[in-house]
Amino acid sequence: MITETNQACDLVIFGTKGDLARRKLLPALYKLEKSQKIHPDTRIIGAGRADWNTEDYINVVKKAIKKFLNEKFDENIWKKLSSRLNFFNIDVSKDIYFLELKKILHEKKNIIIYYCAVPPNTFNAIFSGLGKVNLNYFPSRIIIEKPLGISLETSKKINNQISKYFLESQIFRIDHYLGKESILNLLALRFSNSFFFHSWNNKIIDHIQITVSEEVGIENRWNYFDQMGQTRDMIQNHLLQILTIVSMDQPKNITPEGIRDEKLKILRSLKKIHLNEINIKTARGQYASGVINGRKVPSYVEENGANKNSKTETFVSIKVDIDNHRWCGVPFYLRTGKRLAYKYSEIVVVFKKMSNNLFQEFNKNLPPNKLIIRLEPNESIKIEFLKKVPGLSKEYKLINDRMECNYFNINNTKNFVDAYERLLFESMRGIQSLFVCRDEVEEAWKWIDPIINSWKKTNTLQLYKSGTWGPKNSDEIIMRDGRFWETFN
């Protein structure tokens, strides 16, 4: 069954031969086909520079889907999907190709979606190529993805280039974390449960930790990664997006504008980190060699193509203060790194201890209550709380216990939707709630830029062994405040 809101589209994938298209987009389209979420008249036009016809393209796509699909390949679904595929050989620096593309797109009256799965230095040729031949008209949509610059200035440049040809309501900026089921569940958790809703503030919460830990290294992406570093690659987008969803006020409604307005207010309230606080509030690390899952892995500077003197960080932790009424006095500790001991993402909300503990006499140093939201893997919600030790003892002894709810056990794993699948679907429906607006990207850079500039003036990079939880200075950031990173379990 096709939902009414899903329109017939022409999805043009620029960069269809590239890694993003092969690993993520094409398998996601297969899954959407499987769940019958693609309109019967939708066409998929792979655009790239190759001397291929559509048949060649279909073979390439089939191989890619078979390789990167995380489930059994079904020929019947493939038959449907492959009948939508077309290949268009394009040199984006030449207008003539865009005129040709126009002819193909005008064969139908479908809504056109352009997916720029290309490096950012090719973006402008695509925007202007489309603009010059009037293929940018509303309601066509254009999808772009990070890196949207490496600083405020460079991101403004991309935003200015795109906005010359497309309206903000046509631009879909992807942050794939916003397509993850568990991130969406955060909204439900916070805004539909009164016991969470009413305790979500500085009267009840002591601090919040957000960890995104990766096992992978840079996976042959030296040139990309070395100019980014973990801060630009992960904090500027994914972790700040998680932070905004954890901390924003309840939106007026669940519209794109409602959600973006509240997220923006948070980004604008992030307290700037000054040079004299940089070593207190931030820690940077770079991975040395080590062992992960029993396998020896090289250090960052021994990776393929590496510059041995690189000072790029592969790990970062930051203490973030939000300057508003709700969060005044509640620090958010963010950390993320590559080649860490285990891949997982988690939010830990640590509640304040009871100010007047009735059971003090028999219980010194009771632990605080915690809400642990595991975003990946094994999405779950755990609550840690105190209870009485059962029995007849005259001492009123308490122990810490845990209630756990596995998100997919109750909701059925069959409903699991991959982030790109969801975001492609939303772009076909034309709904922007899960996409990032220009102001969000620029506000995030405004906060990140001074941190990166301060690092250039201080020598804070520490090495950490691969397969551990990062450098020592990351622990110091939180221990200085008398707190500890929640350990993985």
Ligand code: BG6
């Ligand atoms: C990407 C980063 O945006 O996110 C990668 O460029 C990172 O460096 C990846 O590994 C992590 O995504 P996920 O979904 O695997 O947590």
